[in-house]
Amino acid sequence: MCELLGMSANVPTDITFSLTGLMQRGGRTGPHRDGWGVALYEGRGIHLFKDSMPGADSEVARMIQGYPLKSCIVIAHIRHANVGSVNLANTHPFIREMGGRYWCFAHNGQLKDFAPEPGLFRPVGETDSEAAFCHLLNQVRCEFPESVEIEALLPTLVSVCDGYRQFGVFNTLLSNGEWLFTFCSSKLAHITRRAPFGPAHLKDAEVTVDFKAETTPDDVVTIIATEPLTENETWTLYEPGEWKVWRDGEIIMQGRV
Amino acid sequence: MCELLGMSANVPTDITFSLTGLMQRGGRTGPHRDGWGVALYEGRGIHLFKDSMPGADSEVARMIQGYPLKSCIVIAHIRHANVGSVNLANTHPFIREMGGRYWCFAHNGQLKDFAPEPGLFRPVGETDSEAAFCHLLNQVRCEFPESVEIEALLPTLVSVCDGYRQFGVFNTLLSNGEWLFTFCSSKLAHITRRAPFGPAHLKDAEVTVDFKAETTPDDVVTIIATEPLTENETWTLYEPGEWKVWRDGEIIMQGRV
Numbered sequence: 001m002c003e004l005l006g007m008s009a010n011v012p013t014d015i016t017f018s019l020t021g022l023m024q025r026g027g028r029t030g031p032h033r034d035g036w037g038v039a040l041y042e043g044r045g046i047h048l049f050k051d052s053m054p055g056a057d058s059e060v061a062r063m064i065q066g067y068p069l070k071s072c073i074v075i076a077h078i079r080h081a082n083v084g085s086v087n088l089a090n091t092h093p094f095i096r097e098m099g100g101r102y103w104c105f106a107h108n109g110q111l112k113d114f115a116p117e118p119g120l121f122r123p124v125g126e127t128d129s130e131a132a133f134c135h136l137l138n139q140v141r142c143e144f145p146e147s148v149e150i151e152a153l154l155p156t157l158v159s160v161c162d163g164y165r166q167f168g169v170f171n172t173l174l175s176n177g178e179w180l181f182t183f184c185s186s187k188l189a190h191i192t193r194r195a196p197f198g199p200a201h202l203k204d205a206e207v208t209v210d211f212k213a214e215t216t217p218d219d220v221v222t223i224i225a226t227e228p229l230t231e232n233e234t235w236t237l238y239e240p241g242e243w244k245v246w247r248d249g250e251i252i253m254q255g256r257v
Numbered sequence: 258m259c260e261l262l263g264m265s266a267n268v269p270t271d272i273t274f275s276l277t278g279l280m281q282r283g284g285r286t287g288p289h290r291d292g293w294g295v296a297l298y299e300g301r302g303i304h305l306f307k308d309s310m311p312g313a314d315s316e317v318a319r320m321i322q323g324y325p326l327k328s329c330i331v332i333a334h335i336r337h338a339n340v341g342s343v344n345l346a347n348t349h350p351f352i353r354e355m356g357g358r359y360w361c362f363a364h365n366g367q368l369k370d371f372a373p374e375p376g377l378f379r380p381v382g383e384t385d386s387e388a389a390f391c392h393l394l395n396q397v398r399c400e401f402p403e404s405v406e407i408e409a410l411l412p413t414l415v416s417v418c419d420g421y422r423q424f425g426v427f428n429t430l431l432s433n434g435e436w437l438f439t440f441c442s443s444k445l446a447h448i449t450r451r452a453p454f455g456p457a458h459l460k461d462a463e464v465t466v467d468f469k470a471e472t473t474p475d476d477v478v479t480i481i482a483t484e485p486l487t488e489n490e491t492w493t494l495y496e497p498g499e500w501k502v503w504r505d506g507e508i509i510m511q512g513r514v
Contacts, residue, residue: 044381045345048305063320088302097353100379120377122357124301
């Protein structure tokens, strides 16, 4: 199993604090030693940092923890390999261009005997996760040859994700840079921080941050993670089958299948 | 105009030295202030570091210069914007997945009035370069719905690149992780380093490296660049219309149109 970390914010926000907590689980406080990755949208572009080294030992991870890139949508992942060997091609998040936008995806769980027909989008590595991402994009492209808004797209996303549950566990984060779609098959939690901001203390490292010093009163920042990352805040747990679409730190659509 | 840097090697090799020279041209010894990027294949996976900051001032650039990722195929680029604003989405190299491989592309030059019909691959940013990359991939996919070897693919690559010359200057580096295709419409140079290795001195920075200390006698490392990066070695200049395919540091096919 792996761990997911997502962020949706209404202003470009530094995710260093949450990433620091997540990286500790990559080989120090957790068993997720098999690589990590983080994707940060910047306008229509995307930064993608990945490494097949454990997050806790990775030079690239240390660099990005010390270099606060800011973004409104972030997807990060630490990997505990179950399908596919430990190498860069098998490391989440995965990215594809569709309709002139970069789509980004990360998955927690395992899909057993999942072997879809090859389509236009094909996995580069060997993971069930990347196979699911490509299959999902192939379904979307088949149904919507031209780009559509999230409102029109959503029934397809939910139905495809729901279908994957018959193969196993499928918690996922997906974005095209405009919105962040989140689907919980077993475990996902979120917290929205807004004024008045207070301090937060990481579960996995001796780090406390006072968000009041880092934010303005209008900032809205939501963090989504497999498990709560801080110990002095109240996180909301997703129910199995629950999905939420985030934009600017707020839920714009939600439901449950 | 921009500057290109490519590497093909028979063992995973650190490109830090050449990258250091190139980055100086990103705002210090050259005018290419409008972003930079470097892609390094690792197995079937790919690392992609980009920034819309000038290479000479970029924190990400400093980090990768201090962190010697090794690779057999590298494509790097520094940008001097002519088409498209200065932002991450407009920064080379560009990457797409086709046939289960990551294809990577960077371009030096400018294509005037180049407006191909939209295909399956679409540009995310506004540059003529990314439009050409997507158009090239659309042509390849149209002709070869399933992956083929470079020998079968090459006539299409050469003919498409040759066609772009009617729109302007098209010097390019293209790879799918197996080979490095290089096409010169006006300016490109290469040097192949092999035993006995000697010292090399950068033109653009007070840096000398003794490759003898960094290599084994069997290493073959070719660097391809818009202009020679060192001042004490003899680079070979491409002729206009000349193309070469590199693998493991050696030319496996070449010709001229």
